[in-house]
Amino acid sequence: MPELPEVETMCRGIRSIEGLRVFEVNPVACRLKPILMAPSFSEISRQLTGKKICRVTRLGKRVVIHFEGDFYLVIEPRMTGLVMLEDPPNQTHLRFELILRGELSGGGNQVRSKLPSSRDIRLLFWDRRGLGTIRLLTAGDFEHSVKNRLGPDALQMNAEVFRERFRRSKREIKVALLDQTFVAGIGNIYAAEILFLAGVDPRTRCDRIRMSQWERIADATEEVLSTAIDYEGSTLSDGTYRNAINGEGSYQQYHRVYDREDESCKRCQRGKIKRITQAQRSTFYCPCCQLKKLTHDSLGGD
DNA sequence: CATATGTCCTGAGAGC
DNA sequence: TGCTCTCAGGACATAT
Numbered sequence: 001m002p003e004l005p006e007v008e009t010m011c012r013g014i015r016s017i018e019g020l021r022v023f024e025v026n027p028v029a030c031r032l033k034p035i036l037m038a039p040s041f042s043e044i045s046r047q048l049t050g051k052k053i054c055r056v057t058r059l060g061k062r063v064v065i066h067f068e069g070d071f072y073l074v075i076e077p078r079m080t081g082l083v084m085l086e087d088p089p090n091q092t093h094l095r096f097e098l099i100l101r102g103e104l105s106g107g108g109n110q111v112r113s114k115l116p117s118s119r120d121i122r123l124l125f126w127d128r129r130g131l132g133t134i135r136l137l138t139a140g141d142f143e144h145s146v147k148n149r150l151g152p153d154a155l156q157m158n159a160e161v162f163r164e165r166f167r168r169s170k171r172e173i174k175v176a177l178l179d180q181t182f183v184a185g186i187g188n189i190y191a192a193e194i195l196f197l198a199g200v201d202p203r204t205r206c207d208r209i210r211m212s213q214w215e216r217i218a219d220a221t222e223e224v225l226s227t228a229i230d231y232e233g234s235t236l237s238d239g240t241y242r243n244a245i246n247g248e249g250s251y252q253q254y255h256r257v258y259d260r261e262d263e264s265c266k267r268c269q270r271g272k273i274k275r276i277t278q279a280q281r282s283t284f285y286c287p288c289c290q291l292k293k294l295t296h297d298s299l300g301g302d
Numbered sequence: 303c304a305t306a307t308g309t310c311c312t313g314a315g316a317g318c
Numbered sequence: 319t320g321c322t323c324t325c326a327g328g329a330c331a332t333a334t
Contacts, residue, residue, distance in 0.1 A: 001326090001327075003328090061329095076328080076329075077328090078327085078329065079328060131327090131328070131329085178327095180329075187327080187328070188326095238326085280327085281326090281327060282325095282327090
């Protein structure tokens with residue numbers, strides 16, 4: 001579930017590790033098959049040990065940690081992965097840990113204990129279901145195999161870019177919004193919320209969407225995602241998603257349609273929120289507010 | 303090329 | 319109560 005707002009919150013939560021140096025890399029024993037990791041754990045460990053962290057950034061739904069020497073550790077949480085500075089709720093599934101230390105000046109480093117000290121900072125990747133991935137890439141590989149394969153970041157979109165990238169597609173808009181090569185960062189929850197706010201029927205084919213609708217979709221994208229970031233993302237009823245220090249997000253309180261099947265629509269108060277399946281995923285929408293034909297916005301304010 | 307489907311994985315919840 | 323089944327969905331491999 002981590003989508004753009006959750007991953008952005010993770011990045012902000014761990015940003016204080018910038019400037020720290022890797023002291024050691026630990027896999028934590030676990031009864032499950034390891035998450036996908038490339039290259040091997042021992043190779044990642046060898047490459048990262050001693051390296052300094054330059055920057056923590058987000059690329060779509062991925063956390064990117066840039067190390068000195070132009071190495072990029074790319075973490076994809078996918079469904080249930082979490083990047084944290086504290087212990088996750090359940091220790092048994094812990095997968096990957098970086099022990100970090102602030103850079104020490106002078107020549108005292110060599111005599112320091114080999115054991116982690118209480119002043120060490122631990123960066124953890126934990127994944128309840130093990131669908132997440134960790135990859136260590138060179139600058140070139142990062143460019144080719146990650147960056148260039150993604151569409152523009154959802155927060156960088158505008159109506160013109162939406163139209164240019166989507167209008168030739170015959171797919172339904174909800175399905176296309178989930179395609180990370182079209183736009184990066186939107187997942188199932190926020191696609192539903194964005195289309196509700198934009199007043200666009202999720203089943204509308206991209207090639208039938210008009211400019212006035214792209215404008216509403218662009219505005220809604222900005223509004224929904226930036227507000228969700230303000231509330232530190234959405235922690236759903238399964239409680240999985242946590243920020244870097246194990247706190248919950250609160251944007252789920254403001255979901256207008258996601259997981260609100262049969263509830264009455266907050267805007268029109270008439271229709272009930274409907275749930276349909278598109279591309280084997282749930283879509284929630286208001287049949288009353290999200291008409292394909294709808295031209296004008298009587299939709300703007302609350 | 304564009305689009306559709308199957309796959310990975312665990313835990314929650316339904317149904318019997 | 320305890321079992322089995324289905325489902326949740328992000329990204330990618332494979333198929334159409």
